[in-house]
Amino acid sequence: MMKKNYYQKLAFLGLLLLSLFGFKKYSDHKEDAFPEVTFISESLPKEILSEFDPNELDQNQWQKLGFSEKQVATILNYKKVVGGKFLSKEQFKKCYAVSPEKFMQLQQFILLPETNKEAKSGNFNSKNFEKKTVHVSNKFNPDLLSQNDWQQMGFSEKQAAAILKYKSFLGGTFVSKEKFKECFIINDENYQKLEPYLQLPSKTPADFNSYTAKYSKKKTQISPFDPNTLDLEGWKALGFSEKQASVIINYRDRNLKGSFKTLEDVKNCFVISAEKFEELKPYIRLTAATMTKSSDDKKPEMKQEKTDFSKTDLNSITFKQLLEFGLDEKSAGSMIGFRKKLGGFMTKNQILDTYNIDKELMQKLLDIAPLDNSKVQKYTLVDAPEEWLKNHPYFKYSADKIIFYRLSNPDDKKIWKLLKTKPEYEARMRLYLK
Structure with missing residues (x-):
């Protein structure tokens, strides 16, 4: 019994000494300096x-x-x-x-x-920085948008300017969807809205270098050139995309009957921005030898006046006028054909829904030209002619149901309830109803 008590006391004494030693060690370490934390801070241009x-x-x-x-x-x-x-x-x-x-x-x-x-104190005015809603409904090439275009999309003036500066930082093009997404101004929410409409490659080329692109562009030498002799590759070498180069050539060969006659002709081409024109202007050389001699030179009385598109109704614009604006035959024919099937456009957005249309160039026309829909024929579901219902693009898939339902329910409200169409389909149909 005494031996047992001896070992218990010995164990207690050992624990006491161990505790005192641990406390002393902890006390000593309390004075050690806390390691300095360094954070990586990349410098953003x-x-x-x-x-x-x-x-x-x-x-x-x-x-x-x-x-x-x-x-x-x-x-x-x-x-x-x-x-x-x-x-x-x-x-x-x-x-x-x-x-x-x-x-x-x-x-x-x-x-x-x-x-x-x-x-x-409430002195800070935050109204200028309210978050705006970004909206887009048609495919677009962000390389072609101006500051005003970005603002109309929903970005603030300063955000729009920053987006253009970012494009300049990349060398004058967004390059890919990946690079576009990296723009500081574009948050994930807005990118998700814009991504389906971006006309850009998904991936960035492996050899792309923003600094190389930026500075190599500045060093590019522009030699004097005759705009009447440049082919597709020639215009691309001046910094235009293949699509832009095609529009310029189409504008020159069709609208101007083969050649630019003045600097103003070059400036008036829709895909040549004012900034780009000023860059090219010192190097443009127009020569009599390359200017097409047309019947206009010999017969002034036959000269066709330029169309004032700001006064040209989109519901009456002709095929030739669309070509004059710069659209190709395929786009112009599609627009005229769709308008005929509808009986006329009620909204400008309908024009952008046309198949096989050059939406970028058409959008420029929509920004200029008015739309008069006052003469477009409208009906009620009850009195709409059967032939009209069966041939109209917005009604033909519901025509048989409408014709059947109105036999026993000659009331538009009841017919709508029975049709049970999707809201977006109903909205389109109502454009042509009284």
Whole structure:
């Protein structure tokens, strides 16, 4: 019994000494300096930055600003800690994932008041930075859009300018959907809306280098040229896409009957922007030898006047006028044919739904020309002629049902209930109903 008590006391004493030693070791380590945490802060070129509200950025956009995945997680957690919203630049700066250098780079672009006091005073006007809804309904080549085009799509003026600067940073083209998505201004939500309509390759070429593209473009030498002798490759060498080059040649050969006669003729081509024209103007050489001598030169009385498209009704525009504008025969024929089947267009968007149409060039025409739908024939479901119902593109698939239902239900409201058509189909049909 005494031996047992002896061992118990010995064990207790050992535990006591071990505890004291551990405490001493812990105390000694308390004085060690905490290792300094260094965050990677990639420097993003200022030319592709734009004003932004840090409360609206998603994870992907923060990474586009040069933050690592872990830094982004820290920033988003910090935002939750401060109440789910940054109130000021002062508050954002306190996030330890944002280095002083990084904050200095971003400070001028942050759409927040300088201090919490200013934010709470209500003096900061945020109306200019309200989030806009981006909308698009037709396929487009983003390389061809102007700042005004981006603004009409739903981006703010400064965002639109930043998108164009980003394109310039890449060398004057977005290159691919991948590169387009990397634009800081394009968040994931907007990219998902735009992606199905982008006329760009999905993948970036393996040998693409934005800096090479950017600076090689600046060094490109433009030699004097005669626009009347350039072929497709010649126009492409000047920086135009294959599609743009085709439009220029079509405009020259068909609309101008074979040749540009003046600098104004070149400037008036729709795919040559004002900026591009000024770049090319010093090098354009028009010579009498390459100008096509047409009957216009010999018989002034036969000269055809140019169409004023701002006064040309889209429901009466002719095939020849569409060719004059720059559309090819296939597009012009499709537009005229679809209009005839409909009995006339009720909205401009219907024109863009035409099969085999050059939508980019047609959109330019829609921006200029008016649409008068006052003469388009309309009916009710009850009195619409059977032949009209069966031949109209919007009604022909429901024609038999309409004809059957109205025998016993001569009331448009009841017929609509019985038809049970999809909302988008019904909306199209109602365009042609009284």
